[in-house]
Amino acid sequence: MATQRILDFLATRRPTGPCLVVDLDVVRDNFRAFEKALPDSKIYYAVKANPAPEILRLLAAMGSSFDTASVAEVEMAMDAGAPADRISFGNTIKKERDIARAYQLGIRLFAVDCVEEVEKIARVAPGARVFCRVLTDGEGAEWPLSRKFGCVPAMAVDVLRHAKGLGLDAYGVSFHVGSQQTDLTAWDRALADAKTVFATLTDEGIVLKMVNMGGGFPTRYLRDVPAAKAYGQAIFSALRKHFGNAIPETIIEPGRGMVGNAGVIKSEVVLISKKAANDNVRWVFLDIGKFGGLAETMDEAIRYPIVTAHDGTETAPCVLAGPTCDSADVMYEKTPYPLPLSLTIGDEVLIEGTGAYTTTYSAVAFNGFEPLRSYVI
Amino acid sequence: MATQRILDFLATRRPTGPCLVVDLDVVRDNFRAFEKALPDSKIYYAVKANPAPEILRLLAAMGSSFDTASVAEVEMAMDAGAPADRISFGNTIKKERDIARAYQLGIRLFAVDCVEEVEKIARVAPGARVFCRVLTDGEGAEWPLSRKFGCVPAMAVDVLRHAKGLGLDAYGVSFHVGSQQTDLTAWDRALADAKTVFATLTDEGIVLKMVNMGGGFPTRYLRDVPAAKAYGQAIFSALRKHFGNAIPETIIEPGRGMVGNAGVIKSEVVLISKKAANDNVRWVFLDIGKFGGLAETMDEAIRYPIVTAHDGTETAPCVLAGPTCDSADVMYEKTPYPLPLSLTIGDEVLIEGTGAYTTTYSAVAFNGFEPLRSYVI
Known part of the structure; x- marks a missing residue:
């Protein structure tokens, strides 16, 4: 789901720190697929899934209507060009x-x-x-x-x-x-x-x-x-x-169906360690976690695909956790996540399907970490 | 736990929207109580609990050291006047x-x-x-x-x-x-x-x-x-x-022990309703919830005291939920919260003991709602 445009952007721009990259071409395709699948229904994009102005402008221009959760979201939709009669509160x-x-x-x-x-x-x-x-x-x-x-x-x-x-x-x-x-x-x-x-x-x-x-x-x-x-x-x-x-x-x-597969989060492996010499599960700590945008891993509800440069090589189960000093900031533990044995501290990983419900869920400054940055291309 | 200074501030300033008010006098008392209780220990305030500059400056001036979770928190402690040798990463x-x-x-x-x-x-x-x-x-x-x-x-x-x-x-x-x-x-x-x-x-x-x-x-x-x-x-x-x-x-x-009881969140009742005519539990929706600063209600872990103007009158069990379009934004449901039957839409409530782990946990813009505002007095 990391499109060539997203891969090219990351390779060229090399943004530091965790970030979300959203490919508008995928959003456009999703909108058309919904139009085609339900030609008699009006599409109200759920702004809360991802309110990035570029996404709202694209959808407004394509004729989408908007489902909003607050006055701020109403204003965002209007700023993006949607007339009031295409907005539902x-x-x-x-x-x-x-x-x-x-x-x-x-x-x-x-x-x-x-x-x-x-x-x-x-x-x-x-x-x-x-x-x-x-x-x-x-x-x-x-x-x-x-x-x-x-x-x-x-x-x-x-x-x-x-x-x-x-x-x-x-x-x-x-x-x-x-x-x-x-x-x-x-x-x-x-x-x-x-x-x-x-x-x-x-x-x-x-x-x-x-x-x-x-x-x-x-x-x-x-x-x-x-x-x-x-x-x-x-x-x-x-x-x-x-x-x-x-x-x-x-x-x-x-909401999720419109933008979820259009976004990929780039993250870095901060630490890989064990809790005891004879542990058979490694702990892998990323620079993004439950409070940095991956809130939907709560109760391990959503299991995102993770792509590494070592895919295809031997894997072993890992507990996956975020970088904060909060012990609840653990994403997958009940069902450990298989990751390559050759994964190394400092490696970049791509977390796919993260275009929805990530940037806005991000904590404003927890542990001093800045909110998830986002690039819409 | 809402001190007279906090009550006076709210009565005089009448801030709109949900907000946290922290009384520095309580923080000062807490610091002295820790000093007295453990005179041979050095106190490293856990900045992540509440990094408000006023709190950090007070504690730095009182001689506190600081426990930090990130470079940003190191810088905040130094900006507040703490020398590097009083900071732990x-x-x-x-x-x-x-x-x-x-x-x-x-x-x-x-x-x-x-x-x-x-x-x-x-x-x-x-x-x-x-x-x-x-x-x-x-x-x-x-x-x-x-x-x-x-x-x-x-x-x-x-x-x-x-x-x-x-x-x-x-x-x-x-x-x-x-x-x-x-x-x-x-x-x-x-x-x-x-x-x-x-x-x-x-x-x-x-x-x-x-x-x-x-x-x-x-x-x-x-x-x-x-x-x-x-x-x-x-x-x-x-x-x-x-x-x-x-x-x-x-x-x-x-962290919590230093600032938890120093802060009170002022919130407003947005809606009180039932799901069916014969329901015996009311749903009470506040203008703050799990994504607006009360993240520690996750799994109903922390049960905050809630003060209303009707306290002392007859109560009945309520499900307590936040204002977002997220169905996970429910704070107390497994163990309903007793609230006065006379509680009304538009009433203000005070959520006590919220000085720690609220402002920074707040989502950056979920559903278009702004992060929790904070006043340190």
């Missing part, structure tokens, strides 16, 4: 003054998952469109979602009815099948729930118009994942099955 | 060029835990003092350490012998009993290991001079913790027991 947890600010900026599409949030929006964003997030089980996802976002379908009916009563546009339903979702039937189960909400409200004379199918589209780490095309087919079949000939407007919110 | 994982840079700055005290690190230091910091970190079991600690730092005592002997052979000053042994350690016998067990290393090397004619007893001194969160005085007595008894009349020079490295 997708966080269900918003301060009332932030809703007001987004409304002033022209935003008219907001996520909710409870009546309390609906009431804030009704007060400061009159007439806005709202969609209610429904809880899903997250089965089949590598980074399963907690119950943090969404409510049960029965409550979503109450929430949207309340929105309508307060003069808002009860616009639709959203769900998220869990990040890095590889079970194609997950969308089918979630769409069945969405249809229930549509049907119940239609009986009351409230006609919803949109299903926001969220993200969850995986990037390839160590295991193969289905291609965008396979997702598109599975999702289209599920839509047809549940909504028949009255398929609503649909939205998807790829 | 305490990270066992260092790039060779960072060791060289620290040596150029005058640093002569370095931590190691393997021969590979000793060799780097011998190459670029000739004659420097090194101390070898020994693994401890971490039993009794609330935030137990992994095996990331240190080696078994037998290997520490090899490491220090190697250092001596390469012309370095084999200076001592360090250990860390685990953060927020409340079992006073933990130091006794670790000092027994340290003594073994001293004795073995003495037999070879290598006389170590120092024991670095690390940190682990707790701050008070929800449970009572022994006072500094009790730690001092337990540690002195253990030193006497293992080293008799030949007690070596000793160092302690308080």
Whole structure:
């Protein structure tokens, strides 16, 4: 996944310290693949995955819409050239003054998952469109979602009815099948729930118009994942099955699926050591760890492919850890990582599939280390 | 733990958004309590706990030494007025060029835990003092350490012998009993290991001079913790027991114990909701979470006291979560947090004991949220 452009950049520029390099050509290809796989869905790029201005500008120019988590992200999307009607304020947890600010900026599409949030929006964003997030089980996802976002379908009916009563546009339903979702039937189960909400409200004379199918589209780490095309087919079949000939407007919110495989982190081996003379596992310490951008190694959730100059030679299991004085800064220990025996202190390694959820997760100055630098080429 | 000075500051300045306020008077008291409890030990403040320049300047002026994790932290301590001979480069994982840079700055005290690190230091910091970190079991600690730092005592002997052979000053042994350690016998067990290393090397004619007893001194969160005085007595008894009349020079490295109880985070309730009409647990969302500075709620490790304006009234269990679109941004769920039933959206809450390991852990821009602001008064 380290493209020739990324390899050339690293070879020519030789940046010191750990850094992320993102290849815009890959982002462009990913956007087109989503467009092709789901031609009837609008693409709302999840800005939080990687808000680099170059990425936002490219996607804005290609016609993408944007899913944002905060007023700052709304402003980033607008700065990149996206008009307000292509931006969704997708966080269900918003301060009332932030809703007001987004409304002033022209935003008219907001996520909710409870009546309390609906009431804030009704007060400061009159007439806005709202969609209610429904809880899903997250089965089949590598980074399963907690119950943090969404409510049960029965409550979503109450929430949207309340929105309508307060003069808002009860616009639709959203769900998220869990990040890095590889079970194609997950969308089918979630769409069945969405249809229930549509049907119940239609009986009351409230006609919803949109299903926001969220993200969850995986990037390839160590295991193969289905291609965008396979997702598109599975999702289209599920839509047809549940909504028949009255398929609503649909939205998807790829984040990881849009930029994950477009980025590679260059890192350096700081130390290789053992804890006792007879240990059979080496400890390999990199100059990036859990607090420097690889937060998604939490609980060893995401296992990134690591490329070394010694690949193909004999390997042995290693515990992989970061450079900070924090003993929690260990990335892979329960399942040690096989790395070449000839790996040496000072060697560079490439950590692939790191275009999403790395730069912004990085700690601001933990242990005095600067945040992860990023180059978008 | 919110001192009157902190409450006055918040009432007068009314900062918007989440922020940490640190009261230097508390830091001053803590430093004096450590001095009094362990009059024969040198205090090396662990800069990583909170590197605010005001804190470093206060401690430098009071005569504190500094434990640093990176060249950036070395420079911060020097900028605050600490001479190089009061600074230890305490990270066992260092790039060779960072060791060289620290040596150029005058640093002569370095931590190691393997021969590979000793060799780097011998190459670029000739004659420097090194101390070898020994693994401890971490039993009794609330935030137990992994095996990331240190080696078994037998290997520490090899490491220090190697250092001596390469012309370095084999200076001592360090250990860390685990953060927020409340079992006073933990130091006794670790000092027994340290003594073994001293004795073995003495037999070879290598006389170590120092024991670095690390940190682990707790701050008070929800449970009572022994006072500094009790730690001092337990540690002195253990030193006497293992080293008799030949007690070596000793160092302690308080971080959390120096600044934890000096800081309070002011936060705002963004949303209170349920996931289903019949749920008996409310979800309370604050404007700060795991990625905004409260990283130590990971695995619900540290349970901070939370003060509201409604304290004393009836409470009910809540799931406590942060404001980001990340479903992992949930602080307390396995053990819900009791909060007043009358708590309302928009209320301010104070999160106490947050002076350590918050500002620097904060993500640089996750979801577009700015890093935790901090005021030192």
